[in-house]
Every structure is written in C-alpha cells, then in structure tokens.
Amino acid sequence: MLLFGCMRSTSKDTMEPPEETDTEVTTESEETATDTEETESEAVPTRWLAIDAGSTYTCGIRLDSTIECWGDLGSYESPPGEFVALAATGLFACAIAADQTVACWGSDSTGAASPPGGTFLQIDASDEQACGIHTDGSLECWGETYWYGTASAPPGVYRQVAVGYLHVCWLTDAGEIGCWGAPWGYEGIPKGPFVAIAAGAFTCALDAKGQLRCFGDGDEIAGAPTEGVFTAIDIGHDYACTLDDAAAIHCWGDDRNGETHPPKGVFAQIATGGSHACALTPEGEAVCWGNNDYGQTTPP
Numbered sequence: 001m002l003l004f005g006c007m008r009s010t011s012k013d014t015m016e017p018p019e020e021t022d023t024e025v026t027t028e029s030e031e032t033a034t035d036t037e038e039t040e041s042e043a044v045p046t047r048w049l050a051i052d053a054g055s056t057y058t059c060g061i062r063l064d065s066t067i068e069c070w071g072d073l074g075s076y077e078s079p080p081g082e083f084v085a086l087a088a089t090g091l092f093a094c095a096i097a098a099d100q101t102v103a104c105w106g107s108d109s110t111g112a113a114s115p116p117g118g119t120f121l122q123i124d125a126s127d128e129q130a131c132g133i134h135t136d137g138s139l140e141c142w143g144e145t146y147w148y149g150t151a152s153a154p155p156g157v158y159r160q161v162a163v164g165y166l167h168v169c170w171l172t173d174a175g176e177i178g179c180w181g182a183p184w185g186y187e188g189i190p191k192g193p194f195v196a197i198a199a200g201a202f203t204c205a206l207d208a209k210g211q212l213r214c215f216g217d218g219d220e221i222a223g224a225p226t227e228g229v230f231t232a233i234d235i236g237h238d239y240a241c242t243l244d245d246a247a248a249i250h251c252w253g254d255d256r257n258g259e260t261h262p263p264k265g266v267f268a269q270i271a272t273g274g275s276h277a278c279a280l281t282p283e284g285e286a287v288c289w290g291n292n293d294y295g296q297t298t299p300p
Helices: 018-042
Strands: 048-053 057-062 067-071 083-088 092-097 102-106 120-126 129-134 139-143 158-163 167-172 177-181 196-199 203-206 212-215 230-235 239-244 249-253 269-272 276-280 286-290
Touching: 048 083, 048 276, 048 286, 057 083, 057 092, 057 286, 067 083, 083 120, 092 120, 092 129, 129 158, 129 167, 139 158, 158 196, 167 196, 167 203, 177 203, 203 230, 230 269, 239 269
Parallel strands: 048 269, 120 158, 196 230
Antiparallel strands: 048 057, 057 067, 083 092, 092 102, 120 129, 129 139, 158 167, 167 177, 196 203, 203 212, 230 239, 239 249, 269 276, 276 286
C-alpha cells in the first residue's frame, strides 16, 4: 500500500538514541496512514449502472460499464468489455454489450450460454433458457426448448420478453401479452395494453397507469398488491418485488430467507434472484437482502 506525504517529523529535542525514536515514529505514522486510507476507502461505496440477481450470485454493471459478479457462479468469469444491460439467472448470465451484441457466461449444458448473433435491445433468462429482442423487434430464444416450448417466436414486433420457470411471455408492440411453455405459469392472461412484464413461477404485468396484474397458478398471485401505482416489477422463482411511484419497494411470496422483507428507503432499480434480492439507490449504491450463504447479498 502506498503512503502519500503522511510521515510525521521528529522533534530535535528527542532524547538519544534518535535512530530508534525515528523508527518508532515512522512505524506509527505508517499504521495511522494505512488505517486512514482504509477508512476512506470503506466510506465510498461502489456505484452501479444496473444490477441483476441470479440463484446464488449477483452481477452488476459498474460506472465504467464493466461487469462484476459476487457470490457463487462457479469458476466462470464475466466477459471483458463495456455493457449496457444484463440478465442473471441459475448457472449462467448474459449481457448486452455496447455494440448491442450479446455475451453469455456460465454453464452451457443446454446451450443457453451460447447466444445467437445479431444485435439486441433487451434480454432475459431463467434456469436453462434465454431470450432476446433484436434491434428489428423480432424475438429469439436459445437453450432448452423441451419444457419452455418452441424457440421460434411468431412473426411480429416485440417490446419486451420475460423468461419464467418453464415458460416465456412477451409484450407485442401493441402491449398485448403472449406466452408459450408450461401453461400453469401464465394461465388467465389479461387483456392489455401493458408496458412491462416479468415472469417466475407466475407472471405479472404493469399497465400504462402503473396498475399491477398477476396471473398464473400459485398462492403468490393472491398475495400481489391490489392497490397502488407501480413503476417496476421483477419476479424470483416464487416471490416478487415492485417499486411504487414513491420509489419504495414492496415484496410478496415465499419468505423463507427474508426475501420479501426489503429495506426501507428510496430506490431506482430492483432485481430478484433465487432466494435473495437487490436494489439500487438513486445514487447507484447496491443494497441486497435475503439468503447470503454464498455472499450474494454482500456487494463489493
């Protein structure tokens, strides 16, 4: 560790032997300077542009547009370069680079970490499959297709895609919802238009007025907020979190690890994982809660 101008001078009146006194003072000064430097470093939290939570890890895009992950994603390292969006999930993650191409890393047992070519506007992923919307508005998925359904999307222009547990849902350019895969994750699709969608074991969407509509099969549907105005929604496997119009977080569903007990405060982004969740403050500081067995709720 380097020290910058922190040495303390020795008094001329110090008793002999001066060499020993100088050595002791220098050592004390170095320790003081080191403690001060470490304190100053700890006082400045890392800032992030975006964040997403996987099953046992979390990834974020730093202010310099590089990716850093923490928790347990095995020995896989995030790709170099600059990125603008990311999607973390089970054993792999994907991100959109500055040139709008997609890079993925992690387990590739189903091909989900081997993205197609082309340029993308938005991506999402869950367990064994990933999907993205190309810059021309078309939808493409890769990875496991047996349970999730066909990877060949109907022709058209898409606004957003959400990959849930064994199903995929999307918003068309007109804001209507379409889905494929295991039907219990999207039974009772409501009529739109909607402006945002998220999927896990169930599915939720937000309309232009900020009203929340959840559908599918499960107790989590009954626990969704029925009143309020919301600006964002994200779903873990069997719990979900929203941001309301006052920038406060509301969560519901499975709470075995405290994932539905978010911190108080004002937040700009939310991200739900397997059994933990994270949020970004307006200043870009990451705050996480829930299961921390692998350090996934302890941002660097």
